[in-house]
Amino acid sequence: MKIEGLDKVVYTVGRITPNGINLLGTCFLLNKAGLFATASHVTNNDNNNLVIFISGNTDLTTYQDTTNNQGQTVPASIFKVDPIRDICILKIDTQAVSNLQIGGTDDIKVSENVGIVGFPHCVNGRNILTFQSTEVGAKILIESSGIKSNHLVLNVQTRPGQSGSPIFRLSDSKLIGMIIGSYAPGGGGGISLGGIDPNTLHQTTHAVSSEYISKMI
Amino acid sequence: MEELTNIIQSDQDELMSSIDEFQADILKTFLKNTSNDYLTSADNWLNATTANTAKFGGEQGKAKIYRDKLLEELEKFLCGAEQYEEDRKKIAESSDKSQQYIIGVMSAAIGKTIGAAGTFIAPVIVLLILSLGKMALNAWCEMRKETKKQVTLPKKT
Structure with a gap:
């Protein structure tokens, strides 16, 4: 399995708070434009101030700087939820898409x-x-x-x-x-x-x- | 309001088609398992948790959403509370009169009030509407008002 480019597929989900951003868990870009998957408990099924955090510092082929907390936040909304399987699909306003082959x-x-x-x-x-x-x-x-x-x-x-x-x-x-x-x-x-x-x-x-x-x- | 009167008169199949297919499939299993108990099925949706699994997300112990709270907000929406005036207007003025659109607007509005995504509570809204048993909207609103009236105890002399 190639590790190059995984930093363009896998990100963190966060919530903006008065004290900054709280990172809540991991998400990944699906093969449909702007859609990401995460666990529904990560978002608590609550849209408020939900973001995807993009640091630009997570390339697995390089040394990731643990002191670098800089990054961009992209507003995300909850598109679909399956609480039984603990799955949440997030949507952001972008045409970005991955080439994931989804199996099971x-x-x-x-x-x-x-x-x-x-x-x-x-x-x-x-x-x-x-x-x-x-x-x-x-x-x-x-x-x-x-x-x-x-x-x-x-x-x-x-x-x-x-x-x-x-x-x-x-x-x-x-x-x-x-x-x-x-x-x-x-x-x-x-x-x-x-x-x-x-x-x-x-x-x-x-x-x-x-x-x-x-x-x- | 005609659209809201119609939606609570809708039958189960019509309402189920207003939500995503995977959600409708889950609700159908709940209803089968509970012998068509709409309220228990709503609780099953709201309280779903993967058995014996510690969750690795960052927001532990967040307040649960209770069915009674959702029912209260549904009552406000259906029975004319000012807070949802804009949303009812949106439904009335839209050319889209489908159940899917109306349930979508209701779920998004109520979800915003209680801090939940509309797509998460839409199935519960459907189940709560089904639990009304096609009662006339005015009659249901009156009944809800009556059940909430405070009982005043007589003063002791």
């Missing part, structure tokens, strides 16, 4: 290798585009409000900020899913140590199938 979890087998591209820790203000590779550990059905949907277990630790990260099949860069979080009994949130939920410190990441994104655009 049916296109990959357990043990196959995938690449994850996103912004771990962006919720703490760290806007560093990061590539991780791992393998599919399991194909699972996860329930939400009585509906079961196709998901993957990825054998990798992910962190806050990575929700909305695209997952590519390494052999041909086909999009197969999107990170939505990690396994935690009851959804976690019980204990916090220094802002970290110990329930999430493991290598069982949950990703939703991108087949549901195709149905929304």
Whole structure:
């Protein structure tokens, strides 16, 4: 899988506040003009002051400067939401489009290798585009409000900020899913140590199938 | 207002076609699972959360949107509250009288009030309208007024 140009596809979503911009998670440009996918919990389904943050400093082929917090914000609005699969499609006023080939979890087998591209820790203000590779550990059905949907277990630790990260099949860069979080009994949130939920410190990441994104655009 | 009177008289298929197909498919599953309980289905949409998954977004613990609050705003919209006057005018003056357009305007206006995207609450608006059971608009507005009247207890002597 080529890493060149991923900085023109994967960005952070943020919200403008009186104190500046709060980065909320990762999003990525789809193959329809101006449309981006992220997790619906990243935006909380709230349009107010939502932006896509473009830093110009996230090229994976160079050293990304951790002291450089400069960038542009582009107003975004929520175009479609599927709260069951935790997917949100954002729209910005642009003709920009990616050449992503959107597949789904049916296109990959357990043990196959995938690449994850996103912004771990962006919720703490760290806007560093990061590539991780791992393998599919399991194909699972996860329930939400009585509906079961196709998901993957990825054998990798992910962190806050990575929700909305695209997952590519390494052999041909086909999009197969999107990170939505990690396994935690009851959804976690019980204990916090220094802002970290110990329930999430493991290598069982949950990703939703991108087949549901195709149905929304 | 004729358009609003008509929309609450619409049948389920008409209203379902006013939202995106993937949303309508979800609502149909909810209705099947709940034996056509519109209000429980609305709660299922609003409270949906992926089971046993810690979310890695930056806004944890944001206030939930409650169905009762949406119903309150729907009442204001349908029963003539001044706050939604401009939006009702928009519907009345538009040449587009489709359910899709009317539900879209209502959802966007109510969503703005409660801090949610119109596309997120549109399915709930559809379910709440269906829950009215094609009651006449005036009768429903009167009924809502009656149920909210304060009960004054007699003074103790």
